Amino acid sequence: MGLEKIMSTLSSLPERISFSNTLPKTIQGIKKRAKKIGVPGQKHTEALDIVAREMGYRDYRQAQQALASSEGFSEVNQTGYPVFLCAYWRNTDTTPRSAGCETLRVYLPRPMNDFVSKHQAMYARNLEGFRQEAPDHLEMISNTSSQARAWELLVRAALSLQFMEMSGLRPATSQKQLQALEQLEGFPSKDHVSLWIDPTSGMWVALDEPYGHVNNEPMVKARTAWITHNTLHLTKPAWAGLYYPNHAVPHLVSPSEHLLRKTTVALEGLSPIAVVPSEEQPWGGTSEPYSSQFISPERLASGIARRARPGTTYGFSKGAVEYHREAGYPSLWRPETPLSQADHRKVGAELQCLMISPMPFKAYQKIRTWCSTLENWMYSEYRGGDRNQDFDITYYGGEPSVYPTEPEQLSALKRIRTIIINGYVECKPRRDLLKGLDIATAIIEGQAT
Structure with missing residues (x-):
């Protein structure tokens, strides 16, 4: 044509x-x-x-x-509501390197969001690294290290969904709720504790999952005595647990005996919704190429295209260049034109002095964050033989001196700001850096007044 x-x-x-x-x-x-x-x-x-x-x-x-x-899937012929769990993996230890996408389908008595909200799910044990891609689909955000590890993580995620649906408990999501963990300070041999809330009463249940040494008689007596002394209640349900199913020993702790009894009854005798593959038990999900993107029935029915995982798509930012990309995390960008190494040394010297100077903690946090970021930018801007002597101690490892007064600290921040404006082209990464410096300046000024 x-x-x-x-x-x-x-x-x-x-x-x-x-x-x-x-x-x-x-x-x-x-x-x-x-x-x-x-x-x-x-x-x-x-x-x-x-x-x-x-x-x-x-x-x-x-x-x-x-x-x-x-299209061939029939809800009538299945028991419950399907939830699809996906995980991506890359194995760099194999030759050649291998990668893939694993999908596990499980069935629950209710739709997933009927017993846990999209917001709550990310706080649940075994679901912290997942996102809800659709009402019937949870997807692991980052990559894991191998196919076997992906299988294990998907099974654990499925068990956590089953635990929430059967127990009626929700993961603790607020600082106020998490304060309940303070009541377990001093509990002998507690390990891998997760905190759960009963949405009806607001009471808490802690799932404590130490290893088998807690079954020793002296430890059983010590733990029982501590529970009695602190007016709490303890049960040991005949159940596989969540942290390391069938290897750790799950215990439930709560100030509510009624809630503890109800939860224990719900869990005991519960058949696991999924099992980790073994020689006797093959993988019950599907294995696809790494580049595949599973689309669940509910996502498909919505008519809306699925969202890509962070760090897996290319973008554009005027005046900036992407310098680091990793699946599951936002891409990192820096100004496309480098700052001279001499200016990096000036900025680094100022930042090192500021980081040892007395100032409000929030201002220190901002300065420390941008010191680390500028070092990352510098290492991306200059490679190997392009680096001058003492390159590695530009931002850390020098001999800084304290700026004891607020005016001295504000003057240092002003000098840094001038170097950044003159040395880097206008772009979003530069704007973000200047905003961070402005916030630190405002905090120090506020203290001075």
């Missing part, structure tokens, strides 16, 4: 195509949309891939596989 014909086709596209932005939910819907967006000279398979990518799939083939599975 000649250039003139291509330009003509593209310029006429808005006039000849008018269709809903709602994404399709079926294979047939993908085919219909592909026909609508297709342009003369474009293969139909290319249009199919475009639509599939809009929906969050790698290509049309992956969309076909996922949708065929979803």
Whole structure:
């Protein structure tokens, strides 16, 4: 196709195509949309891939596989409501290196958000590293180190969901709720403690999961005596636990005997909703390539494209360059033009003096954070042979002296600000740095007045 014909086709596209932005939910819907967006000279398979990518799939083939599975799924033939748990992994110890995405489907008596909110879930034992991608889908945010580790983390996450649904407890989420842990100070051999709240009464239950040494008679007596002395109640349910299922020894502690009894009854005899794979027990989930992106039935039904995990997409920031990317974490950016090493030394010397000077803790925190960030920027700006002598002690390791008064500290911050403005181009990372310096300045000024 000649250039003139291509330009003509593209310029006429808005006039000849008018269709809903709602994404399709079926294979047939993908085919219909592909026909609508297709342009003369474009293969139909290319249009199919475009639509599939809009929906969050790698290509049309992956969309076909996922949708065929979803369309064949019948809630009537299953027990309960499905929840899908996903984890990504990269193993750098294998040759060649390996990677993948694991998905575990479990069924619960109620929809997940009926017994734990999106906000609460991130505070639950074994769910801290997950995010709710859809009402029926929890996805691990960062990568784990191996396929076996991914399986283990997914099983533990499933067990935590089962624990909350069966017990009716919710994870403690506020500082006020977490203060209850202070009541367990001095409890002999407590370990791997998680705190849970009964939403009806507001009473707390602590799940204490030490190892087997707590079964020794002297330790049992010591723990029982401590519980009695502190007017608390203790049970040891016949249950696998959450921290290290079937290896740690779960105990429940609460000031409410009634709540403790009710929780213990709910847990005892509970069959685990999932088990860690072994020679006798194969993996009960699915294993896909690392680049795959699972889309749950509820996400699909919403017609809204799934969100990418942090650190897995490319972005743009005017005047800035990305210098660090890691799956599960926001990308790190710095100004695209480097600050001279001489200016780095001046800024580093000032910051080292400020960090040993008397000032409000919040101001110190800001200064310390930006000292570390500027060092990271410097190491990204200059590589290997480009680094001058004493490069490694620019921001840490010098011989700083104290700025004892507020005016001296404010003057130092002003000098740093001038160097940053003159040395770095205008961009978001520079604006963030200047904002941090301004906050530290305002705190110190406030103390001076």
